[in-house]
Amino acid sequence: MSHPPSGRGDGTGDGGGGGGGPRGAGRRIAVVPHTHWDREWYDPFQTYRLKLVRLVDELLDLMESDSSYGHFLLDGQLAVVDDYLEIRPESEPRIRALVAAGRLTVGPWYILMDEFLVSGETIVRNLQKGILRGSAFGGVMEVGYLPDMFGHIAQMPQILDQAGLGHAVVWRGVPSAVSRSAFRWTAPDGSGVRAEYLVAGYGNGAALPEDAKQLVRRLGSLADEFDSFLAAGAPMLLMNGSDHLRPQHWLGRVVAEANALQDDFDLAITSLSDYLATAPTEGLVEWRGELRSGSRSNVLMGVASNRVDVKQAAARAECSLEQLAEPLSALFAPAGRWPAPFLDLAWTLVIRNSAHDSICACSADEVVDAVLHRYAEARQIGEGLTEQAMQAVGRSMAAPGPVAVNPSARTRGGMVDVIVPAVGDPGPDVQVLSERSGLPGTLTLDGETVRNMLGLLQGSRIDDQSYVTDVTLSEDETGLDVTLAIGPEPREGVPVEEVKRELFTRLTAAPSTEVRLHIDQPPVRRLLARQEPVPGFGWSRFTSAPLTHPVRLEGEPSTGLVLTNGTVTVGIDPASGTFSLDGIAGYGRLVDGGDHGDTYNYSPPANDTVVDTPTSVLVVAGDPGPVRATADVIVTYEWPEFVDGATHARTGLRTVTVTTTLELRADEAAVRVRTRFTNPSRDHRLRVHLPLRAPAATSSAECAFGTVERGLTAEGRDEEFGLPTFPSRRFVTAGGVTVVHEGLLEYELIDIDAGGAPDGTGPVASTLALTLLRATGMLSRLGMALRPLPAGPMDALDGPQMLGPVDVHYALCVSGADPYDLADEVLLPLQVTGSFGGGSRGDRGTELTVGGARVSSVRRQAGALEVRVFNPTDSATTVHVTDRSGWLVDLRGRPVAPFEDSFALRAHGIATARLDD
Numbered sequence: 001m002s003h004p005p006s007g008r009g010d011g012t013g014d015g016g017g018g019g020g021g022p023r024g025a026g027r028r029i030a031v032v033p034h035t036h037w038d039r040e041w042y043d044p045f046q047t048y049r050l051k052l053v054r055l056v057d058e059l060l061d062l063m064e065s066d067s068s069y070g071h072f073l074l075d076g077q078l079a080v081v082d083d084y085l086e087i088r089p090e091s092e093p094r095i096r097a098l099v100a101a102g103r104l105t106v107g108p109w110y111i112l113m114d115e116f117l118v119s120g121e122t123i124v125r126n127l128q129k130g131i132l133r134g135s136a137f138g139g140v141m142e143v144g145y146l147p148d149m150f151g152h153i154a155q156m157p158q159i160l161d162q163a164g165l166g167h168a169v170v171w172r173g174v175p176s177a178v179s180r181s182a183f184r185w186t187a188p189d190g191s192g193v194r195a196e197y198l199v200a201g202y203g204n205g206a207a208l209p210e211d212a213k214q215l216v217r218r219l220g221s222l223a224d225e226f227d228s229f230l231a232a233g234a235p236m237l238l239m240n241g242s243d244h245l246r247p248q249h250w251l252g253r254v255v256a257e258a259n260a261l262q263d264d265f266d267l268a269i270t271s272l273s274d275y276l277a278t279a280p281t282e283g284l285v286e287w288r289g290e291l292r293s294g295s296r297s298n299v300l301m302g303v304a305s306n307r308v309d310v311k312q313a314a315a316r317a318e319c320s321l322e323q324l325a326e327p328l329s330a331l332f333a334p335a336g337r338w339p340a341p342f343l344d345l346a347w348t349l350v351i352r353n354s355a356h357d358s359i360c361a362c363s364a365d366e367v368v369d370a371v372l373h374r375y376a377e378a379r380q381i382g383e384g385l386t387e388q389a390m391q392a393v394g395r396s397m398a399a400p401g402p403v404a405v406n407p408s409a410r411t412r413g414g415m416v417d418v419i420v421p422a423v424g425d426p427g428p429d430v431q432v433l434s435e436r437s438g439l440p441g442t443l444t445l446d447g448e449t450v451r452n453m454l455g456l457l458q459g460s461r462i463d464d465q466s467y468v469t470d471v472t473l474s475e476d477e478t479g480l481d482v483t484l485a486i487g488p489e490p491r492e493g494v495p496v497e498e499v500k501r502e503l504f505t506r507l508t509a510a511p512s513t514e515v516r517l518h519i520d521q522p523p524v525r526r527l528l529a530r531q532e533p534v535p536g537f538g539w540s541r542f543t544s545a546p547l548t549h550p551v552r553l554e555g556e557p558s559t560g561l562v563l564t565n566g567t568v569t570v571g572i573d574p575a576s577g578t579f580s581l582d583g584i585a586g587y588g589r590l591v592d593g594g595d596h597g598d599t600y601n602y603s604p605p606a607n608d609t610v611v612d613t614p615t616s617v618l619v620v621a622g623d624p625g626p627v628r629a630t631a632d633v634i635v636t637y638e639w640p641e642f643v644d645g646a647t648h649a650r651t652g653l654r655t656v657t658v659t660t661t662l663e664l665r666a667d668e669a670a671v672r673v674r675t676r677f678t679n680p681s682r683d684h685r686l687r688v689h690l691p692l693r694a695p696a697a698t699s700s701a702e703c704a705f706g707t708v709e710r711g712l713t714a715e716g717r718d719e720e721f722g723l724p725t726f727p728s729r730r731f732v733t734a735g736g737v738t739v740v741h742e743g744l745l746e747y748e749l750i751d752i753d754a755g756g757a758p759d760g761t762g763p764v765a766s767t768l769a770l771t772l773l774r775a776t777g778m779l780s781r782l783g784m785a786l787r788p789l790p791a792g793p794m795d796a797l798d799g800p801q802m803l804g805p806v807d808v809h810y811a812l813c814v815s816g817a818d819p820y821d822l823a824d825e826v827l828l829p830l831q832v833t834g835s836f837g838g839g840s841r842g843d844r845g846t847e848l849t850v851g852g853a854r855v856s857s858v859r860r861q862a863g864a865l866e867v868r869v870f871n872p873t874d875s876a877t878t879v880h881v882t883d884r885s886g887w888l889v890d891l892r893g894r895p896v897a898p899f900e901d902s903f904a905l906r907a908h909g910i911a912t913a914r915l916d917d
């Protein structure tokens with residue numbers, strides 16, 4: 001996705017520039033022919049693919065027949081090669097030959113992803129998939145090509161470095177402080193790459209004139225633009241291509257003619273790698289951290305809140321693969337049963353969706369439908385593999401009964417929902433949700449009734465909580481005896497169908513036989529309890545822990561209901577529908593304002609109406625405790641219906657009922673919030689306002705492999721206001737409040753006191769606004785308040801209006817707990833399954849002990865258990881992998897250093913360890 005270039009720098013000083021010294025007298029002009037291939041965007045994938053196949057057909061013919069068309073960059077993403085070969089498999093040798101000859105460059109990515117809206121693992125897997133796929137063609141381009149991403153994460157230099165890539169090529173997000181076209185880009189751990197800033201974008205040399213004289217004139221004016229970023233006479237990098245552009249087949253001729261015509265410029269068609277191979281790497285200015293400035297090009301920050309359903313689907317799919325299916329399959333599935341084909345398929349879906357126009361959902365509605373479908377399939381695979389691994393745990397247990405598995409590294413307890421035999425008094429530390437008494441012992445039935453009853457039984461499942469766990473058939477001279485044992489968990493190998501067949505055969509032979517049906521179903525109860533701590537990556541038979549801080553509901557819904565566990569107190573205000581948290585009021589205030597923007601950017605209408613006052617509030621008590629207490633706050637509002645394009649005002653009124661469920665658990669510090677409603681309105685933005693405990697000048701948000709600290713402002717320019725709405729991955733902390741969320745990526749610190757902190761250090765904010773919904777109706781738009789020029793086609797869309805059900809989840813914590821621990825507690829609950837016993841696994845234990853760093857990934861790779869960790873702190877750490885040895889490897893799996901039991905990890909470092917068996 002491109003936009004009109006507006007490059008301009010403050011260019012002073014030396015350094016920068018790129019690509020070797022002048023060849024001959026003229027200034028060196030490196031021309032890199034390419035295309036930027038958004039696989040799906042304002043048209044669906046298949047529509048673009050038809051064009052892609054035509055483009056690559058032409059390209060291969062051109063390159064094979066014209067040696068002067070020396071190089072082509074196939075957009076740095078292998079996905080387009082696969083997309084092409086799916087239709088033209090016979091052309092694979094042609095592509096391989098051009099890659100081997102160094103004329104066609106592919107990769108290193110599988111897809112050109114967005115970096116902020118997907119997980120660090122998705123970014124790493126994308127790079128690894130690109131490198132692996134590229135090896136089939138003779139290797140990838142050894143350049144971290146990042147042409148169009150909407151800004152860049154802080155850890156990208158470390159990721160590139162660990163994949164052996166010494167160069168990045170970027171455009172968006174470079175701040176004004178970087179005044180040269182080359183800089184040293186450093187990650188928080190200190191590792192870095194040389195970064196080439198594409199002056200005026202990845203299309204700065206698109207659509208070059210076919211006439212040599214005109215081309216020379218174009219170079220003259222481009223040189224003026226480049227010179228503010230380059231040392232005088234330094235080489236210029238021209239990217240000859242742009243969005244979906246086909247190759248200019250006469251390029252070789254016009255380059256030769258232009259060189260013959262004059263001596264000022266010396267043009268050469270080249271590759272990005274060749275250009276960068278001679279680029280100076282010394283004396284560069286350094287930039288450390290993320291690149292999110294709008295100082296020279298749009299960062300399009302509103303994509304973080306566009307189509308919240310896509311962001312939620314992404315969060316669920318990534319969690320189900322990274323944090324459940326992979327670690328549990330790696331640690332608990334039987335040896336030799338690593339489900340590589342399923343995981344490869346699921347990851348391919350997630351990686352395809354990480355494409356910048358896909359996850360950002362700044363795309364046609366049909367594209368977003370496809371994105372949601374891919375995420376659903378990836379999640380279905382993740383959930384299915386998780387269930388299989390949990391069943392394997394159940395089969396392996398020596399003792400019967402529920403068993404809890406901890407999918408995170410840290411030993412922890414947590415609330416579990418289990419079904420247990422209803423024997424005796426459940427005790428004070430559990431919460432009984434339901435009780436089912438046993439069925440009567442023996443029924444004497446005629447053959448017809450038995451046929452009808454058992455005919456309904458398919459397999460062993462009776463309902464979600466009842467399964468046939470054993471069945472026998474016997475016969476004596478008085479009739480047939482069928483014995484059914486019924487339990488709360490499915491059991492494998494129960495011969496239900498065999499017994500049914502045998503029974504029906506006998507009844508056919510002797511229809512008047514009496515059948516005695518003996519049912520053995522012990523009474524069961526479903527209860528909530530707090531599971532005793534389970535070791536990290538371990539298991540434990542269900543054991544109810546005594547509650548240190550049981551939770552309870554106090555007060556009356558009409559005058560003020562309170563949820564408290566003794567350490568956290570939530571008081572619901574029946575007048576406003578908001579709640580207090582440990583004495584500070586005003587949490588959960590819903591603020592709805594107009595948004596006449598597009599999928600890329602928020603745009604408040606000129607005559608905005610903001611609605612934050614309910615027309616009615618109803619508080620309803622829910623679960624009473626002691627394990628879980630809940631209350632519903634049911635609030636109605638009159639929201640305007642849409643923004644009138646003529647008056648720039650919100651018009652019409654729609655009544656909406658918003659139900660917010662507040663939940664507090666025993667012995668937990670987080671208040672869980674679920675807000676749901678049916679969105680009736682267009683063109684608006686709904687945020688929840690969360691008071692900070694202390695004024696704050698900064699926020700700390702999770703990003704890939706760490707957190708990033710941001711201030712209250714963002715750098716912009718006239719063409720895109722620097723709106724300080726920022727993305728966070730799973731959590732953000734500011735002013736003593738941590739918000740953990742599932743796909744609610746956009747936050748902003750607001751209510752800013754310009755007078756500043758008591759010590760006079762500058763402005764501070766007192767509220768964190770979390771965007772719950774941003775509803776707009778245009779892919780892109782002209783003349784918006786904060787971004788006057790379009791960022792894409794001005795297509796009207798229905799999908800981004802998000803009319804219909806909205807259901808969002810987040811949690812709040814003011815205790816100062818570690819946000820990574822909180823994210824696990826809220827988003828990664830203990831997993832529970834049932835067991836009949838009979839295996840060899842003991843009551844409690846662990847398969848893997850990792851400490852001293854955060855775990856990003858546990859999986860099997862190249863036959864070995866592989867663990868990726870990162871250190872989000874400012875201090876070096878020792879990572880313990882207890883009783884295990886192995887090798888640290890880089891992101892290409894190449895050995896770096898051996899280790900035994902532990903290894904050192906620098907502050908903000910990422911490390912990947914392959915463990916010996």
Ligand SMILES: [Zn+2]
Nearest residue numbers: 001002038148
């Ligand atoms: Zn793009």
